[in-house]
Amino acid sequence: xxxxxxxxxxxxxxxxxxxxxxxxxxxxxxxxxxxxxxxxxxxxxxxxxxxxxxxxxxxxxxxxxxxxxxxxxxxxxxxxxxxxxxxxxxxxxxxxxxxxxxxxxxxxxxxxxxxxxxxxxxxxxxxxxxxxxxxxxxxxxxxxxxxxxxxxxxxxxxxxxxxxxxxxxxxxxxxxxxxxxxxxxxxxxxxxxxxxxxxxxxxxxxxxxxxxxxxx
Amino acid sequence: xxxxxxxxxxxxxxxxxxxxxxxxxxxxxxxxxxxxxxxxxxxxxxxxxxxxxxxxxxxxxxxxxxxxxxxxxxxxxxxxxxxxxxxxxxxxxxxxxxxxxxxxxxxxxxxxxxxxxxxxxxxxxxxxxxxxxxxxxxxxxxxxxxxxxxxxxxxxxxxxxxxxxxxxxxxxxxxxxxxxxxxxxxxxxxxxxxxxxxxxxxxxxxxxxxxxxxxxxxxxxxxxxxx
Numbered sequence: 001x002x003x004x005x006x007x008x009x010x011x012x013x014x015x016x017x018x019x020x021x022x023x024x025x026x027x028x029x030x031x032x033x034x035x036x037x038x039x040x041x042x043x044x045x046x047x048x049x050x051x052x053x054x055x056x057x058x059x060x061x062x063x064x065x066x067x068x069x070x071x072x073x074x075x076x077x078x079x080x081x082x083x084x085x086x087x088x089x090x091x092x093x094x095x096x097x098x099x100x101x102x103x104x105x106x107x108x109x110x111x112x113x114x115x116x117x118x119x120x121x122x123x124x125x126x127x128x129x130x131x132x133x134x135x136x137x138x139x140x141x142x143x144x145x146x147x148x149x150x151x152x153x154x155x156x157x158x159x160x161x162x163x164x165x166x167x168x169x170x171x172x173x174x175x176x177x178x179x180x181x182x183x184x185x186x187x188x189x190x191x192x193x194x195x196x197x198x199x200x201x202x203x204x205x206x207x208x209x210x211x212x213x214x215x216x
Numbered sequence: 217x218x219x220x221x222x223x224x225x226x227x228x229x230x231x232x233x234x235x236x237x238x239x240x241x242x243x244x245x246x247x248x249x250x251x252x253x254x255x256x257x258x259x260x261x262x263x264x265x266x267x268x269x270x271x272x273x274x275x276x277x278x279x280x281x282x283x284x285x286x287x288x289x290x291x292x293x294x295x296x297x298x299x300x301x302x303x304x305x306x307x308x309x310x311x312x313x314x315x316x317x318x319x320x321x322x323x324x325x326x327x328x329x330x331x332x333x334x335x336x337x338x339x340x341x342x343x344x345x346x347x348x349x350x351x352x353x354x355x356x357x358x359x360x361x362x363x364x365x366x367x368x369x370x371x372x373x374x375x376x377x378x379x380x381x382x383x384x385x386x387x388x389x390x391x392x393x394x395x396x397x398x399x400x401x402x403x404x405x406x407x408x409x410x411x412x413x414x415x416x417x418x419x420x421x422x423x424x425x426x427x428x429x430x431x432x433x434x435x436x437x438x439x440x441x442x443x
Contacts, residue, residue, distance in 0.1 A: 013250040019257030026264045059245065086249040088323065089298040090316025091308070107249055108294035110287050111257040131322035 005122040008034040008049060010042040010068070011057040011084070016107070020055070023111055030118060039063030039071070046077050053122045055105075055114070058085035058092065069099040082121045084114060093132045100179055103127030126183050133183075150191055157184040161197055162204040226418050227343040234302045234346055241301045244293060252290050259283045298324060303349065310345050310379070311337055314352055314372060321356045327366050329356070334373035338441035344419040348381055348439065351412045351423075355383040355435050358408065363387025363433060378421075378438050386432040392425045412437075 007030055011017050017035050024030050033049045036042040040063055046054060054072070058065040069081055082103040083096040096104045103121040105114040117127045150158065153174075160170040171181045185200075194200045263279050298320055303313050311333055318329045340348070352370065359368045365387040373380045393401035395413040409425065412435075416423040421439035 013254070015254035016250055016257075019254035019261075022261040023257045026261055086245045086253075086293075087297055087301060088294055088320075089301055089303070090318065090320035090323075091301075091303040091313070093319055093323070094312065094316050106294065107253040108290040108297070110283075110290075111253060111260055129323050131319050 004029055004031040005053055005119065006031055006033045006049065006051040007053045007055065007118055007122075008032070008036065008042065008045050008051040009055045010036040010039065010045075010060070010065070011055075012037050012060045013057070016057070020111065020114065023115060024118075027115060030115070030122075039065065039068035042068055043071060043075075043077075046072065046079050051079055053080045053082060053118055055082045055084055055118060056101075058083050058087070058096070066095050066099050069096075069101055073100045080121045080124075082114075082117055082127070088129070093129060097128065097132060100177065102179070102182075104129065104132070124182065125186055126179065150188060154184050154188050154191070157181060158188055158200060158204050161185070162201040223418065230343050230346055230415070230418065231305075234305060237300050238302050241297055244297065249290070249293060249297075252286055252293075256283060256286045256290070259286070295324065299353075302346075305346055305349070306342060310340060310348060311372065313345070313349055314370070314381075317349065317352055317356070318370065321360070325360050327356075327360055327368060330367065330369045332369075332371040334371060335375075337372055337374040337379055338377070340379050340439055340441055341419065344379075344421065344439040347415040347419050347421070348379070348437065351415060351435075351437055352381060352383060354408050354412055359383070359385045359387065359433070362390070374441065375438075377441050379441055381437045382434065384432065384434040389427045389429050389431040389433050391429065392427050395423075395425070 007024065009017055009020055009032060011020075014037065017037070021032050021035065024032050033051055034045040036045050037060075039060055042054065042056065045051075056065045056068060060068070063071070065083060065085070069083065072079060072081060080102040081100075082105055083099075083101045084105050084107060085092050085096075086107040088106045088108060093104060103117050103126060105117040105127070120127045156174060157170055160173055165173065167178050167181045167185070171178045174181075185197075188200060189195065192200060192203050194203055259279060259282060263276065263283065266276050266279065303316055305313070315331065318331050321327060322329055356368060356370075359365075363385040365385055367385065369382075369384045371382045371384075373382075393403065393406050393409070395401065395406075395410055400410065413423045416437055416439065419439050421437060424436040425433070426436070427433040
């Protein structure tokens with residue numbers, strides 16, 4: 001049986017914390033293991049409770065959500081971060097992406113979407129609005145797709161994955177962030193119709209002959 | 217160059233307007249949005265529990281109706297906040313702000329924006345930054361509402377002490393009305409265009425509008441860079 005995803009919530013609006021907690025109480029696969037009303041309290045909570053996912057309000061008094069995200073990344077805390085905000089405009093999306101968030105959910109959208117986003121982020125997906133995707137990898141300069149519908153960059157990531165590298169090692173090898181690697185993997189899995197790394201690697205070994213020298 | 221007194225006053229008013237907008241938006245953010253989101257979370261939880269508890273169907277229908285109303289209000293608030301929230305004009309650079317606007321436009325509409333930054337784009341004054349941002353916003357919105365096409369090209373370039381912003385579509389086009397002088401259009405549907413032209417004039421720039429029926433539309437704005 002799958003373990004429940006452990007979630008902490010941080011928001012300086014207690015009403016919001018109460019509402020979300022109440023909603024999450026009915027989700028059998030999610031467990032709220034802590035609440036915080038400030039960024040500083042959240043950092044302590046993450047250190048103590050070791051949650052899988054932190055849901056973080058962008059606009060908090062004192063240390064706001066983005067500063068807090070920066071601090072989580074600086075300390076290398078092993079937690080996935082979903083930013084929650086009332087602002088769905090370009091600036092809000094850009095800041096969350098630039099800060100290395102794993103996802104972005106809106107308080108002006110139905111709260112059920114936040115619940116889904118928590119689940120997705122907990123499973124390792126990056127959850128951003130579609131319009132943000134092309135900005136996530138600086139993808140404008142990406143070369144034309146090679147065989148299998150994968151871009152040259154995605155093929156490169158797949159190649160490293162098949163060599164047995166971890167996300168962090170792939171990130172270092174090709175000079176991008178972990179998040180970017182995750183983003184590429186998500187697209188690769190989707191394009192190849194596979195569910196995990198092993199299946200993706202198997203696909204690579206099956207088809208690499210057809211793609212030899214591919215990428216341009 | 218020295219600006220006449222009334223010109224400086226008008227430039228200040230533009231910045232103050234953006235500050236006022238910021239305050240209104242924060243009030244909406246801190247009050248209604250948080251409460252509506254919290255209320256909708258509680259309602260969703262209640263809906264789930266009623267389903268488990270075999271409650272009368274009529275209750276669930278009523279509850280779904282209330283949730284739907286709140287959801288719709290939040291949706292309306294989302295688009296006004298998105299349109300009007302000033303994007304941190306004083307702390308952000310022009311290119312990243314314009315990029316943000318493009319992400320937002322693609323997110324709120326089904327349009328595709330081809331975006332190019334040519335060369336190094338120099339810094340511009342705060343009022344010029346605001347002007348370029350609001351003009352791009354207006355131009356994208358016009359293209360979306362009137363051009364009848366899904367693709368727009370936006371290009372920003374630094375050229376000889378000036379910043380040049382171009383917005384182009386290959387849509388249905390129109391006959392541009394006169395925007396200055398005694399013949400300047402007073403028609404309601406042209407207010408946005410006049411607003412663009414006036415914003416640019418206030419920061420010492422120029423606006424050129426090229427369009428004809430069936431020929432698409434191209435808007436070129438040039439403003440001086442900071443010396």
